[in-house]
Amino acid sequence: MKIRVLVFSILALLLGLAACQAGEDGPRLVSDWQPTAVGTRPLRIPDDTSQTVNLPEVPTREPTVTPVADVVIPTMAPTAVPVGVYVRELDGFTLHYPPAWEFEETEMGYLRLDDPQMDIVVIATSEYADEETTFATIKENFTSAGNGFLGVGNLHVVSEEEIPYGTEGSAQMALLEGDGAGEAFQIYLGYIEENARALTIVAVGKPGSIAARRTTLDLMVAQAFPGGDRLLGYDRNETLVLQGSEPLPRSLDPAQQTGSAADFVGLLYSGLVRLSPEMQVVPDLAERWDVSTDGTVYTFTLGADLAFADGRPLTAADVQYSWERAADPDTNSTTADTYMGDILGFREKLQGEADTIRGVRVVDDRTLEVTLDRPKPYFLAKLTYPVSFVLDSNSVADKDLEDWVYEPNASGPYVLADRSENEYFVFERNDKYHAPSALPRVVFLLSRIGNPISLFEAGEVDVAYLGAVDSLEVRQPSHQFHENWQTNTSLCTTLLQFNNTLPPMDDPLVRQALALSVDKEKLNDLLAEGTNLVASTILPPGMPGFDAELAEEQSANMNNVEVAQAALAASSYADGLPPLIISAAGFGDSERDDLNAISEMWREALGVEVSVEFLDPVDFKTVVAEERGHIVSYGWCADYPDPENFLDILYHTGSEFNVGGYTNSEVDALLEAARVELDVASRLAMYQEIEQLLLEDAAAIPLSHGVSDALVSDRVNGFVLAPMGVRLLPQLSLTTMGEE
Numbered sequence: 001m002k003i004r005v006l007v008f009s010i011l012a013l014l015l016g017l018a019a020c021q022a023g024e025d026g027p028r029l030v031s032d033w034q035p036t037a038v039g040t041r042p043l044r045i046p047d048d049t050s051q052t053v054n055l056p057e058v059p060t061r062e063p064t065v066t067p068v069a070d071v072v073i074p075t076m077a078p079t080a081v082p083v084g085v086y087v088r089e090l091d092g093f094t095l096h097y098p099p100a101w102e103f104e105e106t107e108m109g110y111l112r113l114d115d116p117q118m119d120i121v122v123i124a125t126s127e128y129a130d131e132e133t134t135f136a137t138i139k140e141n142f143t144s145a146g147n148g149f150l151g152v153g154n155l156h157v158v159s160e161e162e163i164p165y166g167t168e169g170s171a172q173m174a175l176l177e178g179d180g181a182g183e184a185f186q187i188y189l190g191y192i193e194e195n196a197r198a199l200t201i202v203a204v205g206k207p208g209s210i211a212a213r214r215t216t217l218d219l220m221v222a223q224a225f226p227g228g229d230r231l232l233g234y235d236r237n238e239t240l241v242l243q244g245s246e247p248l249p250r251s252l253d254p255a256q257q258t259g260s261a262a263d264f265v266g267l268l269y270s271g272l273v274r275l276s277p278e279m280q281v282v283p284d285l286a287e288r289w290d291v292s293t294d295g296t297v298y299t300f301t302l303g304a305d306l307a308f309a310d311g312r313p314l315t316a317a318d319v320q321y322s323w324e325r326a327a328d329p330d331t332n333s334t335t336a337d338t339y340m341g342d343i344l345g346f347r348e349k350l351q352g353e354a355d356t357i358r359g360v361r362v363v364d365d366r367t368l369e370v371t372l373d374r375p376k377p378y379f380l381a382k383l384t385y386p387v388s389f390v391l392d393s394n395s396v397a398d399k400d401l402e403d404w405v406y407e408p409n410a411s412g413p414y415v416l417a418d419r420s421e422n423e424y425f426v427f428e429r430n431d432k433y434h435a436p437s438a439l440p441r442v443v444f445l446l447s448r449i450g451n452p453i454s455l456f457e458a459g460e461v462d463v464a465y466l467g468a469v470d471s472l473e474v475r476q477p478s479h480q481f482h483e484n485w486q487t488n489t490s491l492c493t494t495l496l497q498f499n500n501t502l503p504p505m506d507d508p509l510v511r512q513a514l515a516l517s518v519d520k521e522k523l524n525d526l527l528a529e530g531t532n533l534v535a536s537t538i539l540p541p542g543m544p545g546f547d548a549e550l551a552e553e554q555s556a557n558m559n560n561v562e563v564a565q566a567a568l569a570a571s572s573y574a575d576g577l578p579p580l581i582i583s584a585a586g587f588g589d590s591e592r593d594d595l596n597a598i599s600e601m602w603r604e605a606l607g608v609e610v611s612v613e614f615l616d617p618v619d620f621k622t623v624v625a626e627e628r629g630h631i632v633s634y635g636w637c638a639d640y641p642d643p644e645n646f647l648d649i650l651y652h653t654g655s656e657f658n659v660g661g662y663t664n665s666e667v668d669a670l671l672e673a674a675r676v677e678l679d680v681a682s683r684l685a686m687y688q689e690i691e692q693l694l695l696e697d698a699a700a701i702p703l704s705h706g707v708s709d710a711l712v713s714d715r716v717n718g719f720v721l722a723p724m725g726v727r728l729l730p731q732l733s734l735t736t737m738g739e740e
Helices: 005-022 135-144 207-212 214-223 264-268 316-327 336-340 346-350 452-457 468-474 508-516 520-528 548-555 561-569 593-606 620-627 644-651 665-676 680-696
Strands: 042-044 052-054 085-087 094-096 102-105 111-115 120-128 152-165 169-180 183-194 197-205 239-244 273-275 281-283 286-291 297-302 360-364 367-371 414-420 424-429 441-446 463-466 485-498 580-585 610-615 631-637 700-712
Touching (some): 094 214, 135 183, 152 214, 169 214, 183 207, 197 207, 207 214, 264 414, 264 424, 297 316, 316 336, 316 346, 316 360, 316 367, 336 346, 452 700, 463 468, 468 485, 508 561, 508 593, 520 593, 520 700, 580 620, 593 610, 610 620, 644 665
Parallel strands (some): 239 441, 580 610
Antiparallel strands (some): 042 052, 111 120, 152 169, 183 197, 297 367, 360 367
């Protein structure tokens, strides 16, 4: 049940501060003021309309103490925001307040105002309303908690009133009173629902202070505007709102970024193919493709009438230009070799040994022929990675990165319509894209501070991605947002990789002893509150080739100290292990609870001393190759849904991502054979055999598979929490706010 949690979370602060400010002498008083009758006032609704309504007469009250001069609240100017008026740009939430009051917009998203003369503290919040929260439920939550609540006893309603608001609505006010530390307190509540939003104003002070400011508080409520269905001036009913972070310029370049198609580049650019949420390779700019019988030549046919966002035709030559640019050493792509190095001649250009990629040929405007160095059944899956996405040479060539990434001529489903550094990015639908999105607009709010659940509750974001602690909350069936919760195992594995070229890791029995004596359940509880999936295999569930039977067999031997001790006793190091070093990404002052716990497990079970050596995380892959210890702590998430992306990249002797330095000639031979096997069933069976060999040889200790959790608004249709980053947003639609 959504009950203005924010109000209660800060009420303790308000009560404590109000009591402290009032002091023993009571509120400070000024004796030369007489109340002034408040007449009819115009109220401007800031929603890009000329609609105005008249505020009702607010009756004059006789104060119970000599009052302080009230401050007239200014009317909002039509083109500028004067002192004493707060307007939230995101949604139009407007609040008038006395200019002499101290004002603060807090990081938690609420407004705080302090009346320095009358020692009153006021907070105001505006968020999306729901059916279960009403003015009555808010009062009930204050009064039901009143006995002893924050030191305030006998909190009860003294008076209530309701006045017209807008054209058909009403503003509701109530006065609550209680006592704390032997002194009386009053809490003023104001509440408005308008445009599917609810505004709550809470003022705390001594009874005399609240009485003296009652006219001002009533006007604050009557002249407030909770906000409309607008965001940055855009219709909120046509706008999906997400959290994000300020991107580096290079992360907006498909060739230089290192994320997935779910990032900003996936909205702005497209490739020949893409991944569906079901992890299937499907057409994008290419409407079809043919593959030669030997699996080395791919002939792509582009869709008819493709165009960039400015209307310029998009042809096969643009695909060729984009790939040649990715292979250019001056582009400094760190992903081009991994994802496009299978194309004949690609690596030669990347290494500066050729001027062009000889395996890419433009046949005509709609036809591109691509030749591989060998058959690679996973080639299409690799092309779903952004490094192969298509750029407009006219808008990119001969320009500095910062001069074009913020004004891109998009080939993808969206264009960059607006941005403000560290505040927001606005993406508008690209109507020139061959399959225009059902979602007109996506706004990313950048660097938003606050708990994801709170931001979701306030309606500030439509999808909130959760960490372990928050996901534990929403997994409870009793949680108010449990029905909005989605979860899925990601294609990620956290593991320890053994350097089997360095004694004592050269003895497989030692590696097995270490693997068998790790309590993975305990680690999962320690690091992820038990929300991740304990791993018994290297391949995560959801990855093609995942072997459920192998996972079950491996699970049976997890955390088996007796078998671990027997393995060590049978090894060539039965008389004792030398000290071991775990290499991990971090700096000298880093702390790793997981590695400390594992070290203690090994010390207790096997009597071995273990130390952690932290290496530069910025270039960890390069540094660890030169300075790796006996074991390397590493995590890997799939970039395309193929077991080659895990097993070959992590464990082939020649792979740059083989950070553990593991080497095994039998495994290498099988990996090389699986690369070129064209029969799907046979190929997956080969990877299952490879993984079994790796686990039997204790090449690594898989610790956990990541789990993703998110809250998804009821108004978002078609959202799927995919196991890896896919370009999902163009497939979504929105239900208009207020619709059933």
